[in-house]
Amino acid sequence: MADSKALTPRAQDFSAWYNELIAKAELADYSPVRGCMVIRPNGFAIWEQMQAALDGMFKDTGHENAYFPLFIPQSFLAKEAEHVEGFAPETAVVTHGGGKELEEPLVVRPTSETIIGSMFSKWIQSYRDLPVLMNQWCNVVRWEMRTRLFLRTTEFLWQEGHTAHATEAEAEEETLKMLGVYRTFQEQYLAIPVITGRKTESERFAGAMRTYALEALMQDNKALQMGTSHNLGQNFAKAFDVSFQTADGAMDHVWSTSWGCSTRMIGGMIMTHSDDNGLVCPPRLAQRQVVIVPIHKTDSERGQVLEAANALATDLKAGGLRVHVDGREGIKPGAKYYEWEARGVPFRLELGPRDLTNRSVMLARRTGGGKVSLGMEGLAATLRGEVDQMQRGLLESARARREGGTLRHPKSKEEFVDYLESGGGFVYAGWCGDPAVEAAVKEQTKATIRVLPDTEFRVGDAPTRCIWTGQPAQYEAVWARAY
Amino acid sequence: MADSKALTPRAQDFSAWYNELIAKAELADYSPVRGCMVIRPNGFAIWEQMQAALDGMFKDTGHENAYFPLFIPQSFLAKEAEHVEGFAPETAVVTHGGGKELEEPLVVRPTSETIIGSMFSKWIQSYRDLPVLMNQWCNVVRWEMRTRLFLRTTEFLWQEGHTAHATEAEAEEETLKMLGVYRTFQEQYLAIPVITGRKTESERFAGAMRTYALEALMQDNKALQMGTSHNLGQNFAKAFDVSFQTADGAMDHVWSTSWGCSTRMIGGMIMTHSDDNGLVCPPRLAQRQVVIVPIHKTDSERGQVLEAANALATDLKAGGLRVHVDGREGIKPGAKYYEWEARGVPFRLELGPRDLTNRSVMLARRTGGGKVSLGMEGLAATLRGEVDQMQRGLLESARARREGGTLRHPKSKEEFVDYLESGGGFVYAGWCGDPAVEAAVKEQTKATIRVLPDTEFRVGDAPTRCIWTGQPAQYEAVWARAY
Numbered sequence: 001m002a003d004s005k006a007l008t009p010r011a012q013d014f015s016a017w018y019n020e021l022i023a024k025a026e027l028a029d030y031s032p033v034r035g036c037m038v039i040r041p042n043g044f045a046i047w048e049q050m051q052a053a054l055d056g057m058f059k060d061t062g063h064e065n066a067y068f069p070l071f072i073p074q075s076f077l078a079k080e081a082e083h084v085e086g087f088a089p090e091t092a093v094v095t096h097g098g099g100k101e102l103e104e105p106l107v108v109r110p111t112s113e114t115i116i117g118s119m120f121s122k123w124i125q126s127y128r129d130l131p132v133l134m135n136q137w138c139n140v141v142r143w144e145m146r147t148r149l150f151l152r153t154t155e156f157l158w159q160e161g162h163t164a165h166a167t168e169a170e171a172e173e174e175t176l177k178m179l180g181v182y183r184t185f186q187e188q189y190l191a192i193p194v195i196t197g198r199k200t201e202s203e204r205f206a207g208a209m210r211t212y213a214l215e216a217l218m219q220d221n222k223a224l225q226m227g228t229s230h231n232l233g234q235n236f237a238k239a240f241d242v243s244f245q246t247a248d249g250a251m252d253h254v255w256s257t258s259w260g261c262s263t264r265m266i267g268g269m270i271m272t273h274s275d276d277n278g279l280v281c282p283p284r285l286a287q288r289q290v291v292i293v294p295i296h297k298t299d300s301e302r303g304q305v306l307e308a309a310n311a312l313a314t315d316l317k318a319g320g321l322r323v324h325v326d327g328r329e330g331i332k333p334g335a336k337y338y339e340w341e342a343r344g345v346p347f348r349l350e351l352g353p354r355d356l357t358n359r360s361v362m363l364a365r366r367t368g369g370g371k372v373s374l375g376m377e378g379l380a381a382t383l384r385g386e387v388d389q390m391q392r393g394l395l396e397s398a399r400a401r402r403e404g405g406t407l408r409h410p411k412s413k414e415e416f417v418d419y420l421e422s423g424g425g426f427v428y429a430g431w432c433g434d435p436a437v438e439a440a441v442k443e444q445t446k447a448t449i450r451v452l453p454d455t456e457f458r459v460g461d462a463p464t465r466c467i468w469t470g471q472p473a474q475y476e477a478v479w480a481r482a483y
Numbered sequence: 484m485a486d487s488k489a490l491t492p493r494a495q496d497f498s499a500w501y502n503e504l505i506a507k508a509e510l511a512d513y514s515p516v517r518g519c520m521v522i523r524p525n526g527f528a529i530w531e532q533m534q535a536a537l538d539g540m541f542k543d544t545g546h547e548n549a550y551f552p553l554f555i556p557q558s559f560l561a562k563e564a565e566h567v568e569g570f571a572p573e574t575a576v577v578t579h580g581g582g583k584e585l586e587e588p589l590v591v592r593p594t595s596e597t598i599i600g601s602m603f604s605k606w607i608q609s610y611r612d613l614p615v616l617m618n619q620w621c622n623v624v625r626w627e628m629r630t631r632l633f634l635r636t637t638e639f640l641w642q643e644g645h646t647a648h649a650t651e652a653e654a655e656e657e658t659l660k661m662l663g664v665y666r667t668f669q670e671q672y673l674a675i676p677v678i679t680g681r682k683t684e685s686e687r688f689a690g691a692m693r694t695y696a697l698e699a700l701m702q703d704n705k706a707l708q709m710g711t712s713h714n715l716g717q718n719f720a721k722a723f724d725v726s727f728q729t730a731d732g733a734m735d736h737v738w739s740t741s742w743g744c745s746t747r748m749i750g751g752m753i754m755t756h757s758d759d760n761g762l763v764c765p766p767r768l769a770q771r772q773v774v775i776v777p778i779h780k781t782d783s784e785r786g787q788v789l790e791a792a793n794a795l796a797t798d799l800k801a802g803g804l805r806v807h808v809d810g811r812e813g814i815k816p817g818a819k820y821y822e823w824e825a826r827g828v829p830f831r832l833e834l835g836p837r838d839l840t841n842r843s844v845m846l847a848r849r850t851g852g853g854k855v856s857l858g859m860e861g862l863a864a865t866l867r868g869e870v871d872q873m874q875r876g877l878l879e880s881a882r883a884r885r886e887g888g889t890l891r892h893p894k895s896k897e898e899f900v901d902y903l904e905s906g907g908g909f910v911y912a913g914w915c916g917d918p919a920v921e922a923a924v925k926e927q928t929k930a931t932i933r934v935l936p937d938t939e940f941r942v943g944d945a946p947t948r949c950i951w952t953g954q955p956a957q958y959e960a961v962w963a964r965a966y
Contacts, residue, residue: 032559032601033552033589041547041617048548064524065531069516070591070622070638071575076515089582092554094591096576097637098626106516108553108577108591118515134524139553139622143581154580155553 009276014220019149021270025279025343028149035147035154039263042343043150045287046266047157051137053189053284054159054261057181063133063161068115070139071106076114079239083113086206090143092154108141113207113232113258116162117240124164124254126245131174132164150267151224151483158262164242164254168233171255172210175231178259179212182227190265191282191394192216192272193402194226195426195478197451202435205258209233215450215478217402218271221425223450223480226268227261267483272398273367279344280367282394283387288324290316290383291345293336295352309351312361312379319380321387341366346390347383368393402426409463416467416479420445426480428453430463430473437468441479449477492759497703502632504753508762508826511632518630518637522746525826526633528770529749530640534620536672536767537642537744540664546616546644551598553622554589559597562722566596569689573626575637591624596690596715596741599645600723607737609728610649614657618644633750634707634966641745647725647737651716654738655693658714661742662695665710673748674765674877675699675755676885677709678909678961680934685918688741692716698933698961700885701754704908706933706963709751710744750966755881756850762827763850765877766870771807773799773866774828776819778835792834795844795859802863804870824849829873830866851876885909892946899950899962903928909963911936913946913956920951924962932960 007024008016022028027043039047055065071094077084087110094106109115116134124132137159147153161178165171179196186192194214204211208230215223237243237253246252273280283289292313294305306327313323324345326336333350340348350362359376363383368390374382405425410416419427431437431449442448452475463473490507491499505511510526522530538548554577560567570593577589592598599617607615620642630636644661648654662679669675677697687694691713698706720726720736729735756763766772775796777788789810796806807828809819816833823831833845842859846866851873857865888908893899902910914920914932925931935958946956 029602029605031552031598033554033556033598036552036554038552038602039550041549044548044550047550065527066524067522067527067530067640069514069519069521070624071516071519073515091580092577092589093579094575095578096588097574098628099572105579106575115514115516119512119521122512141553145581157550 007276007278010219017276018267018271021274021278021342022149027266027270027279030149033154035144037147037149037153037155039157042287043266046269046281046285047263049285049287050185050189050265051159054181054185055137057185058135058159058161061133061177061181063135063163065136066134067136067138068112068119070109072109072112072115074105074107076118077107079114080207080236082235083207083239087111087142092141092143109138110140110142111258111260112136112138112140112160112162113236113256114240117236117242117256120162120164120237120254120256121240121242124242124244127166127247130164130166130244130254131170133161133174134163135159135161148267148483150270151264156262156264158260160258160260163257164237165256166244166246166252166254168255171233171257172231175210175212175229175257175259178257179214179227179229182214182229182259182261186214186216186226186265187395188391189282189284190269190272191391191398192226192268193395193399195451195453195457197453197457197478199228199451200435200438200449200477202438203448205230207232207235208258209235213451215480215482216268216272217405217425217480218268218483219401220271221405221423221480223426223482224264224268224271225450225482226265227259229259230257232256232258273394274344275367278342280394281344281346283346283390286344286346287322288345289322289387290324290347290349291340292323292325292349292351293333293340294325294327295333295350301353304356305351305353308356312349312351312376316380316383319384321380321383337364347386365390368397408459410467413467417445420447420479420481426450426478428458428463428476428478429467430465431475431477432466432469432471433474434466434469437466441468445479445481447479447481450480450482451478452476453478490759490761493702500759501750501754504757504761504825505632510749510753510762513632516637518627520630520632520636520638522640525770526749529752529764529768530746532768532770533668533672533748534642537664537668538620540668541618541642541644544616544660544664546618546646548619549617550619550621551595551602553592555592555595555598557588557590559601560590562597563690563719565718566690566722570594570625575624575626592621593623593625594741594743595619595621595623595643595645596719596739597723600719600725600739603645603647603720603737603739604723604725607647607725607727610730613647613649613727613737614653615647616644616657617646618642631750631966633753634747639745639747641743643741643743646740647720648739649727649729649735649737651738654716654740655714658693658695658712658740658742661740662697662710662712665697665712665742665744669697669699669709669748670878671874672765672767673752673755674874674881675709675751676878676882678934678936678940680936680940680961682711682934683918683921683932683960685921686931688713690715690718691741692718696934698963699751699755700888700908700963701751701966702884703754704888704906704963706909706965707747707751707754708933708965709748710742712742713740715739715741756877757827758850761825763877764827764829766829766873769827769829770805771828772805772870773807773830773832774823775806775808775832775834776816776823777808777810778816778833784836787839788834788836791839795832795834795862799863799866802867804863804866820847830869848873851880891942893950896950900928903930903962903964909933909961911941911946911959911961912950913948914958914960915949915952915954916957917949917952920949924951928962928964930962930964933963933965934961935959936961
């Protein structure tokens, strides 16, 4: 049973609210291992829904799943100069195996470009072998000093796609296609509106030619990176000699990509939609979309109502809904409501003796509307409609909130700084392209360039001047403080 | 494209055949990391089918998935005396993280009883919290000196169930229930007949009170352990202080179980069903149950036949079958047949211009029957029937082969030794219960007691004498050489 203590309100302490919510909804827990979390069944069920949806989208775009080793020889990282610089400092290193010191230490994978590159060089000989379109679902480890449940942990679960192509254009097309897949998933399932765009050099994946990302704005106006897609150019192909014979008989290195998103998205979901009563879970990702709470006074009522509740659940399941009957004895209906609310169940059906007589049921929505009595006739269809409506409503609310937390083209450096320092969200402003400016802005405001946004997310004329230096702007950039 | 070299026949060199088959069907590959394998898409797709079936069975029996950390503090292993003795010698140890030496080394999980025990002690307070029924799908690492693809690798994928109960009886019931789930899965999906029973003390899981296992006989008459289910008693509960208040207010330690099966089952599937032409995959686990090969001479034929093949595939998919159209150009039909045969596709449909005219298609079965022409009418239903029939046929063949490789109650020690030393399979014989006998039999014949079989697998009167010592038999045991 969920504990009955109210959450610290978001407005009072967003970080405390976040941690308390995760504990109360039993989504995750701290483990005795530094920086590692336990994903509890309520949290893991959401991840399973996410995996199923994303995996289907990956397969629909021609990708196949595979599995590569957890361990990577330390020397492999060093074969790509930028990659080792970026990842070596945060690796966990196995030095002993089977009671003996290893000749070469093994790194626990922080990401798998290197080991996969080495396999691709074995498998790919000819243009006929291309493209290779693979994905793996796995755990990765990055040694983190400051961790937060779901958002930043030493070990996390993710998927990493890895592909190889005959031409630069095909690799770029793949990189953008998968960015688009992530966007569709995040909008349609997570109900999180994202800005897509390119990362600056300083935020680029270590070893990539270009990194694209999706950025969302949380309720505390901090940005969260929701996923990345990298055009790796020929960098890893050269480091691991992944070469192929072209159609006209020449030899070339492949062009490769990688793209990933992780359990971090669960944190993004919590911080986008949830409220002071607990988790709000978009219905398409909810383990239990509908919970039926039977209401009864006498034992004979109990038998009757429970039977009807189970029959109703069977009907609704046949109608494509994920349904749970909370038939626990010794717990009052009000306590059940409170618990399922904290756990983010989208719809609650209350079913009592009078409802049986009237062939009706009381629907309570977790968000976007109060209680309403519904007829039993066609209830599954009605609820499927409710699922769609809540799903849309959550996306619209989140988009409206993001727009409210976005400043476009501040008139002055002061307005820019002020917005970021006073807890504002995204700022669109011109940037001269100098990394020193990024560093200076970060030093003063703690904000970074989240992306150089794709055209679709730019509104009106592009800024002509850098907001910091007044020099001609090379780019329009989106700044924010970020997780 | 699969390489065109024929496999070494099983009869000539079973081990070479096994390795060549895996390479040819592109199921897995060696990695540059000692003892670690890469599971390639053709192999991983089988694992995905296995996971889906098993996961559904776990959920139907009330289990929920969760995720626990990859790393375990080294001191945790030591809290259960037998456990550390069994597992410490084969662990991989992380000594450095984030560039610094760790205060306490971390073990990469060989199995998760200890870390899960520590979490259960945090979550379980009262009998109301019981039973706890969890499972996780994950990777584990056991440092192996001699590795074989799928059968024994340093890292492997598996699921491990972990449950906690209020009474010893409930824990025993769970242990046997999950053994039964594995058996159902292995018989109904893998089409592998298994013997279930209890392990002797010397083969018991390190830290368990009792270990049950499923054993299958491969085509080379060696046994393969297909999964295990452990009644852990209160051993881990005491080591990690997992205690609870009982219904009448007393305190007690929980009774726990764990059970697991792994990617090793893919190896078992290969060695049970496959032949000298390549993989034979039971249709319920095949990624592609049906491959349609279009046959045409002219370009105009090609367009027509390909269109019909795609339309047919759509129909069959709607009929619940997993179907692939092999429309590759520049590869002759015969080469395609050969490739799909090596990859274990259960059914091939050949579709040519004459078939279009006759509204028919040619069916070729991977096993259990030759070619036959079928009408298009009701083809999906016909093929679903073929799936069931092949599935049953594989199980029956494997059972007949196992029975042919089983000796029940040899008359003498000589007959017993002779059978084991001459490449026989399972031997049922009496055992006095002395571990020294197990050791002596192993020393002489390389055979071990696979299980003390459940009643169902015993036939006729139990042996009264130990086959080795002539002393009164305590048990009927099943011996074999094993992987």
